[in-house]
Amino acid sequence: MAKPTAAAWMARALQLARRGLYTTDPNPRVGCVLVKGGRLVGEGWHERAGEPHAEVHALDMAGDSARGATAYVTLEPCSHQGRTGPCAVALIDAGVKRVVLAMGDPNPEVAGRGIAMLREAGVEVEVGLLEEEARALNPGFLSRMTRNRPFVRLKMAMSLDGRTAMESGESQWITGPHARTEVQRLRARSSAVLTGVDSVIFDNSRLTVRASQLGLDDADAIARRQPLRVVVDTQLRLPQAAACLREPGRTLVATVMGHDAERRARLEAAGAEILVLPADQNGRVDLVALLRYLAEQELVNEALLETGATLAGAMLDAGLVDEMQLFVAPTLLGGEARPLFALPGLTRMAQQRPLDILDIRAIGRDWRITARPGRLQD
């Protein structure tokens, strides 16, 4: 049998990293494989913030076999004295001879330091093997480090005629159980779920992860890490009885200055945390400021936007939507039902919003379209 190639070892490291998809937050998902004489001698992945990094697990498993081995790591090893010590030093001390990395550290403050430490110690380092795949595993961590804002993934459920709810706001359920399980997975991998106050009023959604619906082994750990719920509520209209305020985890209500203290106090007593942000030119919560706050103060990597046409349109207009997951049900809701996006002022074809479609697949009886904002073609 032919020996596995370097790409195959890195693919294994990426597969291990993916096991941390729902649990490493706010840390990145990272995997590591140690290979000696064409044989795997150690492997590991980062499971949870505060626990050992992927490299430490792999070195523990390899023991003395790490001496002279090649390490395949999906991200540049850390160089700082954190809770688990710098992994670059651990690799050097264990006698690893060569390190192959999928990508460098995206944090501009530490990028390249781990690589420099390894090279100074005489370890051979290569960077860039399966880099695209490694980047795709941590879009939120990369976004937070390089853009100072979360990666925003918009999820919407719609009919084949592009409608998300009846005119009354009634929307449950457009899509089937398989699509709803997918939405649970999207929530579980996100640091925060972002919504508008009208969606909370209409749907009274709990916005939580019901881990039992995920069909995953680590359901308990996932259930303990509920994404931060963020309600954009310029006028502070959130009802005190909203279901999301009674759920485990935190609910942040983003608003602007100028509301009476009594209304604030009532919401706080009901369990909400009030976040006062600057207003934009229309007097609404400044969405750029909100995303910056979420990245800087709450360490939000991936934010899942689950909302109605107004906030979805405003986020799209502001260039703040990175990816869309549109679940399309084989049904028609008619012309009086609610559209996907309110995009006021859009009247000419030249103003249309083209999308690049990345993936389309069947999810039960529904379809899931993964897309991102694109450019007009000539």
Ligand SMILES: [Zn+2]
């Ligand atoms: Zn580390």
